[in-house]
Amino acid sequence: SDDDELLQAAAFRNKNRMFACEYVHSNGASIFRASQPKVGFMGSRNRADEQLFQKFANAGGGSVVVLDARPNLSALANVARGGGVEPGSRYGGKAVQYLGIDNIHVVRSGHNKINDFQDPLAPQPWLKAVSSVLNGALKLAGKVEESSSVLLHCSDGWDRTPQVICVGVVLLASSARSLIGFCGLVQRSWVFFGHKFGSRYGHHGHPTDEISPIFPQFCDCMYQLMVQNPAAFEFNAELLEFLADTVYTGNYIDFSLNSDHERSQLLEKSGRDYGGPPPPEVSVWNYILQHQDYFMNSNYDPASTSDFLEVDSSVDGLRLWREYHYRWSSALL
Numbered sequence: 001s002d003d004d005e006l007l008q009a010a011a012f013r014n015k016n017r018m019f020a021c022e023y024v025h026s027n028g029a030s031i032f033r034a035s036q037p038k039v040g041f042m043g044s045r046n047r048a049d050e051q052l053f054q055k056f057a058n059a060g061g062g063s064v065v066v067l068d069a070r071p072n073l074s075a076l077a078n079v080a081r082g083g084g085v086e087p088g089s090r091y092g093g094k095a096v097q098y099l100g101i102d103n104i105h106v107v108r109s110g111h112n113k114i115n116d117f118q119d120p121l122a123p124q125p126w127l128k129a130v131s132s133v134l135n136g137a138l139k140l141a142g143k144v145e146e147s148s149s150v151l152l153h154c155s156d157g158w159d160r161t162p163q164v165i166c167v168g169v170v171l172l173a174s175s176a177r178s179l180i181g182f183c184g185l186v187q188r189s190w191v192f193f194g195h196k197f198g199s200r201y202g203h204h205g206h207p208t209d210e211i212s213p214i215f216p217q218f219c220d221c222m223y224q225l226m227v228q229n230p231a232a233f234e235f236n237a238e239l240l241e242f243l244a245d246t247v248y249t250g251n252y253i254d255f256s257l258n259s260d261h262e263r264s265q266l267l268e269k270s271g272r273d274y275g276g277p278p279p280p281e282v283s284v285w286n287y288i289l290q291h292q293d294y295f296m297n298s299n300y301d302p303a304s305t306s307d308f309l310e311v312d313s314s315v316d317g318l319r320l321w322r323e324y325h326y327r328w329s330s331a332l333l
Contacts, residue, residue: 012046035157039084060149069160099136104212134313137167196258203250216244231301239295252284
C-alpha cells in the first residue's frame with residue numbers, strides 16, 4: 001500500500017524524516033526536504049525511498065538536484081555513523097552538491113567571538129557563517145529559477161535545512177517578503193518541521209550542550225537581504241530582532257520545545273503553564289499581528305524590486321548587524 005511504502009521510505013531516513021515538499025515555484029520546479037539517507041559504509045539502498053524521490057522528480061518536471069547543506073568531509077564522516085548521501089546513480093543521475101555550511105558548534109563559537117571588542121576581526125567567523133547560508137540559498141534559488149527541482153538536506157534536516165530553504169524562498173518569491181507571507185514561511189519551515197527550539201535555546205529543561213544561535217543566524221541572513229534591498233520587504237528589521245529574541249525566552253508556544261508533538265503534549269498536560277507566569281499570548285504570530293504597525297517597513301515598494309532578489313553574499317559584502325548584536329553597548333552602535 002502507499003502507507004507501507006511511505007513507512008519503508010521513512011525508515012531509510014535519519015530520524016524518519018522523509019521527503020516533504022516545501023515550495024513550488026511558478027515554473028513548476030519544487031523544493032523538498034528530508035534528512036540524510038542511511039547509506040552507511042555498505043552502500044545500503046531502499047527502493048521505496050528511491051521511488052518516492054522519483055515521484056517528486058516527476059511532479060517537478062523530471063530534473064532534480066540534490067544539495068547537501070553540510071561540508072563534504074562532514075557528510076563523509078556521517079557515513080561511519082550509518083548516514084551519508086544519495087548515490088547519484090539512483091537519485092536523479094547527478095552527483096550531490098555540497099553547500100559547506102558548518103554545524104551548530106562552529107556557529108556557536110563564531111557568535112561568542114562577536115563580543116571580543118578588543119579584536120577588530122572578531123566578527124569575521126560569524127559573518128563567514130552568515131555568508132555560507134546566503135551562498136547556499138543563492139545556489140538553491142538559482143537551481144529552481146533554472147526549472148530544476150531541489151532536494152535539500154543536512155544531517156537531520158532541522159537546522160541548516162530550514163535556514164537555506166527560507167532564505168531561498170525569500171529570494172525567489174515576493175510573497176515571502178510580505179509580513180504574512182514571511183511569518184507563514186517561518187511557521188512552516190521552522191515550527192512545523194521541527195527545529196529544536198528547546199535544545200538550541202536552552203529552555204524547558206533541555207540540555208545546554210546543543211545550544212546554538214541557528215535561528216538568529218537565519219535572522220541575520222534576512223537582515224543582510226534587507227540592507228541590500230531596503231524597499232523589497234513589507235516588514236522591518238525590528239521584526240527580525242523581535243523573533244531572534246523570542247526564541248530565547250520560551251514565552252510563546254510556537255518557539256518552545258523541539259516539535260509540534262512536544263508542544264501539544266505541553267498544552268494538553270498543563271494548558272498555558274510554562275513553569276512560570278503564563279505569557280500574554282500563546283502564539284507569537286498573534287502578538288505580531290496585533291502590533292503589526294510597529295513591524296512595518298515605511299520604505300516598502302514591491303514594484304521597485306525584481307521577483308528574484310539580488311544579494312552580495314561575500315563576507316566583504318555583508319554588514320555586521322550592530323543594532324542586534326551590540327544594542328546593549330551604545331558606543332559600538
